[in-house]
Amino acid sequence: MNTAIIQLRGVSKTYKAGEGEVQAVRLATLNVHRGEFVAVMGPSGSGKSTLMNMIGLLDEPTGGSYLLGGVAVGGLNRKQLARLRNEKLGFIFQSFNLLARTPALENAELPLFYAHTLMSLRSRRERAEEALEKVGLGDRISHHPSQLSGGQQQRTAIARALVTQPEIILADEPTGNLDTRTSIEIMGVFQTLNDAGITILMVTHELDIAAYCKRIIVMRDGRIVSDSRNTSPRSAREELVMLNQAEQTAQVA
Numbered sequence: 001m002n003t004a005i006i007q008l009r010g011v012s013k014t015y016k017a018g019e020g021e022v023q024a025v026r027l028a029t030l031n032v033h034r035g036e037f038v039a040v041m042g043p044s045g046s047g048k049s050t051l052m053n054m055i056g057l058l059d060e061p062t063g064g065s066y067l068l069g070g071v072a073v074g075g076l077n078r079k080q081l082a083r084l085r086n087e088k089l090g091f092i093f094q095s096f097n098l099l100a101r102t103p104a105l106e107n108a109e110l111p112l113f114y115a116h117t118l119m120s121l122r123s124r125r126e127r128a129e130e131a132l133e134k135v136g137l138g139d140r141i142s143h144h145p146s147q148l149s150g151g152q153q154q155r156t157a158i159a160r161a162l163v164t165q166p167e168i169i170l171a172d173e174p175t176g177n178l179d180t181r182t183s184i185e186i187m188g189v190f191q192t193l194n195d196a197g198i199t200i201l202m203v204t205h206e207l208d209i210a211a212y213c214k215r216i217i218v219m220r221d222g223r224i225v226s227d228s229r230n231t232s233p234r235s236a237r238e239e240l241v242m243l244n245q246a247e248q249t250a251q252v253a
Helices: 048-055 078-088 104-109 121-134 150-162 180-195 236-252
Strands: 006-017 020-032 037-041 063-068 089-093 168-172 199-203 215-220 223-229
Touching (some): 020 048, 020 223, 048 063, 048 168, 048 199, 078 089, 104 150, 121 150, 168 180
Parallel strands (some): 037 199, 037 215, 089 168, 168 199
Antiparallel strands (some): 006 020
């Protein structure tokens, strides 16, 4: 394998809590290589979201070292961190975080106003349309979030993460607000993107969702306690075919 695109060495995060301290992450050491699809699991308070925030350059470690794409992030200032974040990372959240009064196309192109300030409006629109096509929303570009289903809103959020053409997608509980069928559909989108070479790191508390990933990391009390390969990840495409067949059989019966 190539050199890891994410390299953590003894990374820790400690927060002040009154007169004491809370160790959210303890001595995390982790390599993630290009093209991996990784789930980070753990109960509430295990440190998984804090770890994701540090990987996403949204929070700073209080100990250890972190290299993103070979760049040591510890010595970077806020402007340099923002540039690296915009170049390397795309973010997807449980609550979609879409602008309610803005159509899907403009929601998807929003990161380009920050990452590519000199890009023309036409180029931004074309890039956003391409991203929406990739997630199956080419015919919904003018729809506002209120006109989209939960799954379509999350697809719009995925398109927004893709529009800067990041090397890595970080997803925090991306199926947490979705029903079973829609969750499978969204995991199918992630699997397709991963097959195209995008590295995906996903936080989830659902074992059924982690089972679609190729690698599963488990955290407890701020520590990585398990890191294993999933040699037979579930196929969202196959499961949707079986689900459709079962529904058709039930309708005939």
